Amino acid sequence: MILKNNLKKVRQNKGLTQEELGANVGVSRQTIISIERYRYKPTLELAMKLAEKLNIKIEKLFYFEQE
Amino acid sequence: MLLSKKEISILIEIVYSIVFALIFLPYFYENQEKNLILMDGLVEKIIQIIICTVIYFAIAYSVLEVAFKKKETRDERDDMINSKSYKLGYLLYEFSLFIFIGYVCSKFQNKELLNLTGNIELYSSFQLTDAGIIFIVLVLLAFISVIKSIYQFYLYRTV
Numbered sequence: 512m513i514l515k516n517n518l519k520k521v522r523q524n525k526g527l528t529q530e531e532l533g534a535n536v537g538v539s540r541q542t543i544i545s546i547e548r549y550r551y552k553p554t555l556e557l558a559m560k561l562a563e564k565l566n567i568k569i570e571k572l573f574y575f576e577q578e
Numbered sequence: 579m580l581l582s583k584k585e586i587s588i589l590i591e592i593v594y595s596i597v598f599a600l601i602f603l604p605y606f607y608e609n610q611e612k613n614l615i616l617m618d619g620l621v622e623k624i625i626q627i628i629i630c631t632v633i634y635f636a637i638a639y640s641v642l643e644v645a646f647k648k649k650e651t652r653d654e655r656d657d658m659i660n661s662k663s664y665k666l667g668y669l670l671y672e673f674s675l676f677i678f679i680g681y682v683c684s685k686f687q688n689k690e691l692l693n694l695t696g697n698i699e700l701y702s703s704f705q706l707t708d709a710g711i712i713f714i715v716l717v718l719l720a721f722i723s724v725i726k727s728i729y730q731f732y733l734y735r736t737v
Contacts, residue, residue: 538653541582541734545655550737554654 512575519547521565521572536560583646584656585734590638592727594631599720602627603713610710617709659733667726674718681714682706 522532522543529543536557545551546561553561562569581589602623609617685706 533651537651538655539651542653542655545737551655551658557654 513549513578514552514573515549515576516546516573518543518561518565518572521567522547525565527565532561532564535564582734583642583650585731586642586646587639588727588731588734590635590642592724592731594634594638595720595723595727597634598627598631599717599724601630603716603720606709606713606716610707610713612707612709614708614712655737659730659737662733663726663730666729667722670722670725671718674722678714678718682711 522529527535529547530540533540533543537560538557542551542553546553558573559569562572565572605623609620614620
């Protein structure tokens with residue numbers, strides 16, 4: 512199973528840039544890029560912060576996909 | 579290829595390690611047969627190294643700060659990349675220390691064997707001076723530092 516996310520889609524729907532979202536949750540723009548490209552798996556703390564800032568349930572933002 | 583501030587600071591470290599190795603290591607290599615007390619201009623060389631290091635990093639980081647005025651956030655991804663690269667550096671350091679101890683032991687053992695044969699010339703060529711030990715340690719440190727920084731740079735580009 513691969514951990515995937517809807518971060519890019521949800522962020523764009525909210526009209527936020529990667530930089531703005533990063534600043535809101537206290538991470539760099541590069542970290543947001545890495546998460547959106549599935550290169551980096553965020554910690555639970557960051558995942559919850561992202562979900563809270565984007566006003567979405569964490570399980571809607573991050574999900575498992577069968578290989 | 580656009581590089582971030584963190585990536586450029588890693589490149590600054592890599593350049594420093596390589597330049598340090600190219601400029602200062604030959605001095606220790608040339609003097610490795612001698613003892614520290616007999617090395618010509620050792621104190622001057624150490625002062626030179628310290629001054630050059632301070633000037634290099636002061637200029638490099640000042641230019642970097644001017645070029646990237648915006649402060650970059652340090653977050654969990656940086657911590658993960660740093661812990662991975664420092665772990666590699668630590669493993670390499672441990673491994674090279676192990677090899678180095680083996681090298682020193684073998685040198686002493688060979689020296690004792692040669693002592694039995696009575697060949698004085700060969701016997702003296704197996705001398706391991708403190709300057710020789712410092713040279714090997716500096717080479718290892720420069721090598722490990724470069725490998726660690728290259729790996730760190732690679733992780734920043736790929737993670």
